[in-house]
Amino acid sequence: MADVGPRTSILTQIKLVARLRWRILRNNLRRKNNRLDLIGLIFAGAFASILVVGLSVAFYAGGYSFVSQGRASWIALLFWAIFLFWQVFPVFVAGFGSSFEFRTLLRFPLRLSTFYVIGLAYGLADFSAVAAICWLLSMAAGATVAQPGVLPVMLLIVPAFTVFNVTLERLLGSWFERLFARRRTREIFLALFVLSAVSLQFLSPFLQRYGKSLQPVLSRLWPYLSVFPPSLAGRAVADAAHQDLGGALVSLLGLLVYVVIFSGLLWQRFAVQYRGEELSETSAPARPAKRADAAASSAERGDALGVLAPQIAAVVRKEFRYLTRNGFAFITLLMPPLLVLLFSSQFGGKHPTLSHRGISPEMFFPGMMAYLVLILLAPAYNCFAFEGRGIQTYFMSPVRFRNVFLGKNLLLVAILALEITLAIVVFALRVGLPAPPRFLATLAAIVFVVVGQLSIANWSSLSFPRKLEFGQMRNQRQSGMAVLLAFGVQIVLGGISTLILFAGKWTGNAWLPAEAFIFLAAAAIAGYVAALDPLDQLAQTKKEVLIETLCR
Amino acid sequence: MPETAILTEKLTRRFGNLTAVDGVDLQVAAGQFFGFLGPNGAGKSTTIKMLTGLLAPTSGRMNLLGVDFASNPVDVKRQIGVVPEGMGLFERLTGTEYLHFVGQMYGLDRATTRQRSEELLEFMQLADRPKTLIADYSHGMQKKLALAAAVIHGPRILFLDEPFEGVDALAAGALKALLGRMTERGATIFLTSHVLEIVERLCSHVAIIHKGRLVAQGSLEELRRGVPGEAGTQTLEAIFLSIIGQDGTERPQLEELTWLT
Numbered sequence: 001m002a003d004v005g006p007r008t009s010i011l012t013q014i015k016l017v018a019r020l021r022w023r024i025l026r027n028n029l030r031r032k033n034n035r036l037d038l039i040g041l042i043f044a045g046a047f048a049s050i051l052v053v054g055l056s057v058a059f060y061a062g063g064y065s066f067v068s069q070g071r072a073s074w075i076a077l078l079f080w081a082i083f084l085f086w087q088v089f090p091v092f093v094a095g096f097g098s099s100f101e102f103r104t105l106l107r108f109p110l111r112l113s114t115f116y117v118i119g120l121a122y123g124l125a126d127f128s129a130v131a132a133i134c135w136l137l138s139m140a141a142g143a144t145v146a147q148p149g150v151l152p153v154m155l156l157i158v159p160a161f162t163v164f165n166v167t168l169e170r171l172l173g174s175w176f177e178r179l180f181a182r183r184r185t186r187e188i189f190l191a192l193f194v195l196s197a198v199s200l201q202f203l204s205p206f207l208q209r210y211g212k213s214l215q216p217v218l219s220r221l222w223p224y225l226s227v228f229p230p231s232l233a234g235r236a237v238a239d240a241a242h243q244d245l246g247g248a249l250v251s252l253l254g255l256l257v258y259v260v261i262f263s264g265l266l267w268q269r270f271a272v273q274y275r276g277e278e279l280s281e282t283s284a285p286a287r288p289a290k291r292a293d294a295a296a297s298s299a300e301r302g303d304a305l306g307v308l309a310p311q312i313a314a315v316v317r318k319e320f321r322y323l324t325r326n327g328f329a330f331i332t333l334l335m336p337p338l339l340v341l342l343f344s345s346q347f348g349g350k351h352p353t354l355s356h357r358g359i360s361p362e363m364f365f366p367g368m369m370a371y372l373v374l375i376l377l378a379p380a381y382n383c384f385a386f387e388g389r390g391i392q393t394y395f396m397s398p399v400r401f402r403n404v405f406l407g408k409n410l411l412l413v414a415i416l417a418l419e420i421t422l423a424i425v426v427f428a429l430r431v432g433l434p435a436p437p438r439f440l441a442t443l444a445a446i447v448f449v450v451v452g453q454l455s456i457a458n459w460s461s462l463s464f465p466r467k468l469e470f471g472q473m474r475n476q477r478q479s480g481m482a483v484l485l486a487f488g489v490q491i492v493l494g495g496i497s498t499l500i501l502f503a504g505k506w507t508g509n510a511w512l513p514a515e516a517f518i519f520l521a522a523a524a525i526a527g528y529v530a531a532l533d534p535l536d537q538l539a540q541t542k543k544e545v546l547i548e549t550l551c552r
Numbered sequence: 553m554p555e556t557a558i559l560t561e562k563l564t565r566r567f568g569n570l571t572a573v574d575g576v577d578l579q580v581a582a583g584q585f586f587g588f589l590g591p592n593g594a595g596k597s598t599t600i601k602m603l604t605g606l607l608a609p610t611s612g613r614m615n616l617l618g619v620d621f622a623s624n625p626v627d628v629k630r631q632i633g634v635v636p637e638g639m640g641l642f643e644r645l646t647g648t649e650y651l652h653f654v655g656q657m658y659g660l661d662r663a664t665t666r667q668r669s670e671e672l673l674e675f676m677q678l679a680d681r682p683k684t685l686i687a688d689y690s691h692g693m694q695k696k697l698a699l700a701a702a703v704i705h706g707p708r709i710l711f712l713d714e715p716f717e718g719v720d721a722l723a724a725g726a727l728k729a730l731l732g733r734m735t736e737r738g739a740t741i742f743l744t745s746h747v748l749e750i751v752e753r754l755c756s757h758v759a760i761i762h763k764g765r766l767v768a769q770g771s772l773e774e775l776r777r778g779v780p781g782e783a784g785t786q787t788l789e790a791i792f793l794s795i796i797g798q799d800g801t802e803r804p805q806l807e808e809l810t811w812l813t
Contacts, residue, residue, distance in 0.1 A: 183687060314656035318642065318649075325644045325685070392640030393701075395606050397657040398629035470644060470687075540625075544607060551638055 010114045014121050017105065021125070052131045056138040063142030067150065072241035076234020078139050079161065082132050083230040086165045089128040090173060103177075103273060112274045119270055123166040123173070133162060143237060153240035153248045160255050161233045167262045174269045178277070187470060191327030198331070198338060205345055229258045308410075311399045315407025322386060323411070326470055329379065336372045336419045337426045343368060344430035361434045365427060366442045366501060372423055373449055374490055376416050380457035381486040382478050383408050384550060385468040391550045401539035402532040405458050416450060437510040441501065444517030449493045452524040455531040460485050462535065462542045465549045496520075555582040556618070557709050557740035558603065563612035565598050572598040574764035575612065580742060580757070582617075582708075585735045587755035588744045589792060595764040596744045597637045597713060603742070604634045604711050617708060630658065633707030635715055639698040643687040647678050647697050650686060651704055658705035665704070672700035675730070677723060691718040699727060709740045716750060728754060752788035760795055768795050 008016075059078060066074045105118065123129055140154045180186045207214075225231050232254045239247035305313035323329055343364075384391055394404050424433070433439055464479040497517075504513040539546075558580040565573040573595040580586045590596045601607035603614060605625055614621040616628045634640075642650055648669055655665030673679040676696040686694060695718050702710060710731070716724050731741050731754065745751050751758065752772070759769040768775055768791075776786050779794040786794075 310656045310659060310661070314653050318645065318653050321649060322642075322644050386644070388643055389638045389640050390642030392606060392636050392638070393642065393654065393657070396604055396629065396634045396636065396640065397654065398626045398659070399657050400626065540608070547606060551640075 007109075010117055013108075013110065013114055014118055017118055017121070018125070048127065048131075052134050055131075056134050059135040059139040060142035063139035064146045065142075067143045067237075067241050068146035072143075072147075072150075072238035073234065075139070075143065075237050076231045078135075079230035079233045080225075082135050082139075082161075083165060085135075086128050086132040087169055087172060090126060090169055091176065106274065106276075112271060115274055116267060116270050119170055119266075120166055123170045126169075129166060129169070132165065136161065143241075147241055149243065150237055150240040153236055153252070156252055157233050157236050157255070160252065160259055161229065164229050164255060164259045164262065167259065167266050171262055171266045171269060174266070174273065183470075187327045191331055194328055194331045195334075198335065202342060205342070227254075229255055232258075308407075309403065311403045312407045312410065315404055316411050319408055319411045323415075326386060328470075332375070332379075333415065333419060335375060336423045339372070339375075340368060340423045340426040341430065344427065361427075361431050362438050364431060365434045365438065366445065366497075368423070368427065369420065369442050369446055370449075370494060370497070372420060373416070373446060376419060377412075377450065377453055377457065377490075378486060380409075380412055380454060381460040381482045382464070382466055382468070383412075383457065383461040384465050384546065385478075386470060387550050388467065389551045391546055395543050395547065400536050402536040404539075405532065405535060409454050409458070412454075413450065420446060435510070437504070437514055438501075441504070441513035441517050444514055444521050445497045445500070447521035448517050448524050449497060451521065451528050452493055453489055455528050455535075456485065456489050458531070458535050459538065462538050462546065465546050467550050467552060556580070557582040557584070557616065558586075558742065559615040560603070561613045561615075563599070563602060563614060564610050565595075565602060565607065566610045571764050573602070573609075573761075576761065576764075576766045578759060578766065578769070580740060582740050583735055583738050584757050585731070585741045585755045586743065587751035587758040588742060588761065589748070589751060589758060589788075590744075590761040591796060594761045596761055599761065600634075600711055600713050600742070600744060601636070604632060604636065605629055606634075606636060630705075631707060632709045632711060633702035633705065634711045635695070635698045635702045635713060636711075637713045639694055641686050641694060641698060641701075644685055646681075646683060646685055647673055647689070647693075647700075648682055650697065651701055654701040655704050660705055668704050669700075672704060675726065676700050692720055692723070695719050696723055696727075703730075703734075707739065709742060710734065712741065712743045714745055715743060716745065716747065748788045748792055758788070760792060762796055 062078050063075060066072055106115065110118070136158055140158050144151045144154055180189065226235070232251045236248045236251035236255070239251060305316055308316065394401065427433065460482045464482040464485070466479040466482065500513045500516045503516070504510055556579060558578055560576055560578040563573060563576040563578070564571065576599060588596055588599065598607060602609050603616070605621070605628070617631055619628050621628050642653065645653065651669035651672060652665050655668060656662065660668070670679070676699065678693060678696060686697065689697065695715070699715060716727070719727065735741055743751065743755065755772070757771050758775060760767050768778070772788065775791050779786055779791050
């Protein structure tokens with residue numbers, strides 16, 4: 001029988017974990033493909049350092065001025081700012097991706113107490129924790145310099161507030177981890193997150209209209225916040241500044257009660273993980289449903305794709321299903337009418353909020369349409385992003401890649417047509433449509449710009465593929481070259497279109513832009529058709545890169 | 553003389569300085585159940601990828617069912633089915649949707665595709681999860697679906713890269729029976745597996761690749777005759793180890809792990 005290794009101390013295990021994290025980071029950067037990531041990391045590091053140092057100065061100044069000017073109770077605001085950053089930032093960094101790195105440690109012979117301590121140590125090594133601790137110390141230093149008498153209370157409050165925050169952050173993190181372990185939940189949360197980010201665009205017009213009536217509601221809410229930890233920490237410092245040691249101790253005690261409660265909850269969560277929590281992605285067994293897909297089959301039978309070649313129709317159907325199952329992409333489709341609504345309330349109509357006079361539809365309409373095309377065509381530059389290992393199916397089956405592109409482009413154009421129609425309806429109701437020559441010129445320009453871009457976007461998809469995951473935000477970046485190309489093409493086509501639109505004004509011929517765009521649209525369509533066969537050949541040349549990138 | 557299903561001449565694939573497959577000459581007759589063996593990194597998957605159009609050879613020729621692959625890839629692909637390494641599934645489709653998609657990509661009409669999909673899903677015991685996305689399937693279920701997709705168009709050659717990995721014993725038994733029936737009807741099965749017992753039980757012919765080179769090829773009986781020992785009694789494992797060991801490749805020595813043994 002083999003000898004079993006001796007027990008190791010908690011400190012040794014923490015050191016091992018720290019070394020492991022460092023090696024993973026270092027080895028990841030050593031990979032050839034990650035050189036650009038290293039440069040990015042250096043820039044991000046420099047930016048983060050400036051942010052942390054700059055805000056540390058601001059927190060020092062805040063702590064100093066609140067205490068020295070006799071407004072020590074306002075220091076609670078600084079505790080709230082630190083608290084919100086500490087708890088909210090990690091959620092954004094987690095980015096709705098599943099990550100079980102910390103849990104993998106459970107395969108090793110750790111005691112629950114060691115697992116707990118390592119869990120907290122993990123929390124303290126996060127950027128949010130390091131930054132928040134810097135700000136907390138700066139604020140404490142500022143307050144202490146202003147009034148040295150607060151130092152003893154600060155020495156108790158800062159560690160208690162740190163332990164409270166790191167415990168709560170780990171607790172929330174472990175709950176999020178459990179929640180996001182399920183693909184469907186992850187995707188729903190991402191969709192809600194994107195939807196709320198879009199909704200934020202309406203915050204400014206909303207506040208402009210209803211901001212004043214909201215103020216009394218907010219001031220009524222404020223007293224209820226006083227029982228929360230950041231307010232308790234602030235009150236303890238304020239009481240110390242007013243030499244009310246009893247009051248300070250009561251607030252500190254309140255904070256410690258929170259620390260004990262959340263520590264208990266975190267211990268329970270970690271104990272569940274320690275005993276072996278099931279976070280499997282595999283769904284529960286389904287009830288037998290023999291021939292249950294008959295409904296789906298009959299729905300498929302009745303679609304209108306019969307006029308297309310079977311392979312193109314199959315790609316269109318597959319693309320449509322992928323789109324409806326990709327929360328992020330699906331929500332992007334809601335954007336155009338919403339954006340028309342938003343911009344028309346800000347710049348157009350009878351009561352624009354951001355300009356004194358509404359912008360004329362003659363310029364507003366083409367500008368708005370250009371913006372929508374810009375948004376909707378962006379994914380076309382990396383159209384295989386979500387295929388994953390399925391890309392092999394295209395190369396294994398007897399299909400020419402031109403048909404794959406035709407299927408993908410056809411669905412995109414159909415969606416674009418629907419979206420633009422919706423946007424035009426919203427535009428007509430909110431602002432009104434431009435004169436017929438400008439309206440027709442804009443529609444022809446859309447055809448020219450869209451079809452003109454599709455060939456280049458198809459080439460970009462083959463040449464600069466980048467794998468993206470459904471329902472994740474973390475590490476979801478397009479290829480830099482694809483982004484640059486899309487940007488360049490859109491600037492060139494946008495520039496040409498603007499020149500042609502203005503040419504109508506300069507020559508005094510209102511119909512000239514429409515005629516020119518119809519000619520260009522026809523040329524773009526001919527170019528698109530001519531490019532299909534070369535793209536088919538290029539796909540064969542690039543297949544290894546595509547498969548390697550997307551199956552990774 | 554049986555028709556040749558797969559014929560390669562000097563098939564070579566290099567990745568930079570590494571020659572993964574080095575001048576392989578394969579000959580597989582139609583209707584054979586053919587096992588393609590080799591240690592890890594020997595070049596099995598690279599060869600199968602080239603034979604199925606997922607990877608372009610650096611040099612050499614491939615001829616499948618009498619058709620040159622390089623000049624008629626679409627014609628060749630119409631007649632073959634593949635379960636590649638990693639399975640190549642569109643994970644955001646349901647099993648039914650994926651089979652419908654693949655059937656139509658192979659040019660089947662929609663009614664035939666629907667009928668075959670239903671039958672295959674029943675056979676693979678996947679019919680009770682009509683609304684489950686492939687992403688939520690277990691590994692074994694994904695493998696069974698990949699197999700269903702590979703045969704939906706009734707291929708004349710079936711390439712299978714580790715087909716039984718992760719598949720339960722019940723389904724594996726049914727699959728073996730299905731594959732056996734396919735070869736009886738003239739289809740050719742080209743299979744790679746690390747489980748030598750499976751290959752020995754299923755395959756009539758075997759080729760062994762090692763460090764990118766084909767080191768043995770023939771029927772099991774022919775291979776048995778070529779290695780030392782009592783004639784006709786060696787297992788495939790013994791044959792495999794004997795052939796791989798001939799170039800001086802050493803097996804890991806247990807004596808080095810004294811602290812464990």
